[in-house]
Amino acid sequence: MRTSVLGVAAWASISGVGAAQTDNIGHTRHTVHHNEKHATEAPSPARFVTTRSSEIVLPLPEEKEAFTFAVFGDRTGGPVDGVKVLADAVHDVNLLEPDLVMTVGDLVQGYNTTGPWLEQVREYRGIMKELRCPWFPVSGNHDIYWRGEGKPVGEHEKDYEAHMGPLWYAFEHKNCWFIALYSDEGNPATGEKDFGKPEAQKMSPEQFEFLKETLEKAKGADHVFVFLHHPRWLKGGYGADWDRVHALLKNAGNVTAVFAGHIHRMRYDPWDGIEYVTLATVGGEQNSTVPDAGWLHQYNIITVRKKQVAMAAFPVGAAMDIRELTGELANQCARMADTPPRIEGVLALDSAGAARQTVRVTVTNPTTRDADVTVTLDSGDSRWLWAPDHRHTRVGAGKSGTFEFEVRRGAHGMDEFLRAVEVVTDADVLMPGHRYALPTRRHKAAMSLRNVPGPAEPAANQALSLDGRSAVRVRSDQFDLPDGPFTLEAWFKADAWDARTGLVTKTENSDYGIFVSRGVPNFTVMLDGKYVEAGTKTPALKTRAWHHLAGVYDGAEVRLYVDGSLAARTKGSGVRGTNALPLIIGGDVGLDGNPMSYFKGVIDGVRLSKGALYTGERFEPARRPARGNATVLLTNMDAMPAGYLWLEAPGGVLGEIVGSAKLVESK
Secondary structure, rough: OOOOOOHHHHHHHHHHHHHHHHHOOOOHHHHHOOOOOEEEEEOOOOOOOOOOOOOOOEEOOOOOOOOOEEEEEEOOOOHHHHHHHHHHHHHHHHHHHOOOEEEEOOOOOOOHHHHHHHHHHHHHHHHHOOOOOOEEEEOOOOOOOOOOOOOOOOHHHHHHHHOOOOOOOOEOOOOEEEEEOOOOOOOOOOOOOOOOHHHHHOHHHHHHHHHHHHHHHOEEEEOOOOOOOHHHHOOOHHHHHHHHHHHEEEEEEEEEEEOOOOOOOEEEEOEEEEEEEOOOOOOOOOOOHHHOOOOOEEEEEEEOOOOOOEEEEEEOOOOOOOOOOOOHHHHHHHHHHHHOOOEEEEEEEOOOOEEEEEEEEEEOOOOOOOOOEEEEEEOOOOOOOOOOOEEEEEEEOEEEEEEEEEEEEEOOOOOOOOEEEEEEEEEEEEEEEEEEEEEEEEOOOOOOOOOOOOOOOOOOOOOEEEEEOEEEOHHHHHHOOOOOOOEEEEEEEEEEOOOOEEEEOOOOOEEEEOOOOOHOOEEEEOOOOEEEEEEEOOOOOOOOOOEEEEEEEEEEEEEEEEOEEEEEEEEEEOEEOOOOOEEOOOOOOOOOEEOOOOOOOEEEEEEEEEOOOOOOEOOOOOOOOOOOEEEEEOOOOOOOOHHHHEEEOOOOOEEEEEEEOEEEEOO
């Protein structure tokens, strides 16, 4: 192998390219720095090898020792199940494998007697023992304060030192010193322990002398880190006793940072070159006032180098296990996210706007892992009511769960405030080390206005405007096309063509559809297990011009008419292959029932009919198709009640809007 040795000028020339690309970033966060760049070394044959030739220098990191440690905030002062958050933090940190984990107190709930205190200590230690690295306790008020009969001198101090460790101590690691202090010694005169009284927040002469001696011992260290529970430097109820401690730390000259907790929020308060850092919680009470500003469950990761220290906070649960995210798991999660729920029960409103219906939602778990699934209902119309409020269950691997709701609406009429009822599904795929949350999905429950007079024909003809990401979905159980001859037709004006563009389709290895890919019209029907297609060989359609397409199957052949003229015909017969997928207006239908291969432009006058409506070489297409005895489905884009598309046939059926489809004047 050979090494590549090059000049700095080549590297500089590449760096200059970035300036032209920064306009795409949209922010400057990556230019905010707290430390100097890491020292590097030029590549040498001993450390850098390649079999390729390049003029680009790739500087190498210095071979100097660096390490990381983690800091956990308060576990207690909150719900009993806060230990779950602590366990999540242990899981996260095990993925990072720092050299050690420090704490800042309030490890157990405390405020009790020895018996329950010991149970809480066993619980805490049982979780922390799962860390792959050593961890070090620091005592807080919850760990020390006693409540109940028989309060001993020092309260839980003896219990703590018997089962957790010394109240103050220090140790050295990689030429850095770590000092744990005790900030609940209490009033030196009365022994009262109260973190809200300055006279009870004083460091004893014994502990002060220990700190002084330890700093002397650590005077040759690269860094000294100090840990305690109460952030006494904030003063207030703590008083001013920390001033003399700070002076001692400042004079040492190598105290880099001091860490504390207690206030359950993050704070950074540098003072005289010392970084004072207050952590939030790992399971303690958390009101989440502004999570992004530090009110959250989090831990700190500190990276230590000889001349500088990097600090970062991570939300508990944010670490992802690379080894767990196999291709199989990721694909299964995507499959479940893409599988829509089956929603049964049509919300049929009467002429007064009232409805009562049982809605059943079936969620399928196609993965090889269990999934926790929650289903709720939602609507922008508060006059819809349902029970229960939500349903939750664990759905086994490869199984389905059904969730049932009773939905009703009073006789509130059908005004401009009428809105759909949406089914909201949330799911977590469960793995041993993590819950993989799928995106929240929202699907409209079907609504019917069969018992409601239809809208009046608008004064100006309207069309459905589609932006290339929108469509209308009509559930297959809302219309019935029997086997045999049929006709599918539509008016449209395209803005552009894609390589694959659906116009009105129900095709998914079955059924039928009209496509206009690249301006080439095509009508497809699945007959006896194979597609029979009628289409032009070359583009026959123009953009920004109205066209009418009609696909006809008469039992013996499939025909395509373009603007009323026969354009293609193919012999074919047999049983039509069917599916339970929706009919898509403005795209093709995917296996999951969602639209794809979208149409961009406007569509009008979509009609599906029994029988072969058109024969011969030529007919004059009606600009506004009418409903007849053979009509199975018809929409002239007359109205969008409650965010649905009104269908004139079947009467009162509504098509679900996907995306931002809207009605515009047809021009």
